[in-house]
Amino acid sequence: MFSKETEYALRGLVYIQTQNILGNRPGTDEIAREIEAPRFYTAKILQRLVRMGFLMSLKGKGGGFFFDKKKPELTIKELILATEGDKILTGCGFGLNNCTPDRPCKLHEQYILIREDIDKLVSSETIQSLAKK
Amino acid sequence: MFSKETEYALRGLVYIQTQNILGNRPGTDEIAREIEAPRFYTAKILQRLVRMGFLMSLKGKGGGFFFDKKKPELTIKELILATEGDKILTGCGFGLNNCTPDRPCKLHEQYILIREDIDKLVSSETIQSLAKK
DNA sequence: TTATAAAAAGACTAGAAGGTCTTTTAGTAT
């Protein structure tokens, strides 16, 4: 469903948030180990997320990753849009290059119902709401 | 949602079926043109489908692709399973390597509802049912 | 003020997906 990058980002961010709640600021090694993702790749993905402003980090001893508490919660949808674009939320199930109600493919009516459910799910859940589960 | 291969296969097969109904047996060039897919790639994909037994073909003058009328209708699900496996129908939305009800990820309960809807859709629709639309 | 710890940056590699092209094989029509 999602790309590896999105999956690791999701799992990593949720782990960071659960640790932040406990007062910790985990680093790349710990995060990668806990979410069972490749170490260096996880680091790279987290760096991108920091650059995109979704996350904050601190270098040096006692450093690690954490969320800015002043920022609003991060929806899964925002994360997906940033990592893999909107194809999964607006694309055609048949692969036609423009999915619109006036030029529907033979799967359109049924497919958009699923797409809308995906949209609802990723819009309603946030990293913070998942971390609390 | 689906891979390019699945998309082209879907569109190609539906086109072949609509032409079969009209008494025609389209060839690779015509099919690729009509479904707006790369010519040689479409040919390769159709060849695979013939080898897998989903489709029949005839070489030489007047040749082309057609469905065996004795065979039962081909569900989209069978096609997907053959071209890209069952990841989309059994995999975890979080990317965990085993999705089971007793080891659910934080998205499991909501995600499996969507997965089931996808399963229902691809199980109920066939190349033949789509061709008739 | 130095040693150490940790993220940032970015080059590099591997593998899979997507796509192209040429040659071979097998039909069909004449």
Added chain:
DNA sequence: ATACTAAAAGACCTTCTAGTCTTTTTATAA
């Protein structure tokens, strides 16, 4: 029989995703 036509086979190429690793920068603790 022969010429033609169209699929089959398979080598090859390109692009993207996924993943690795080294070097650099920056912070902290002692």
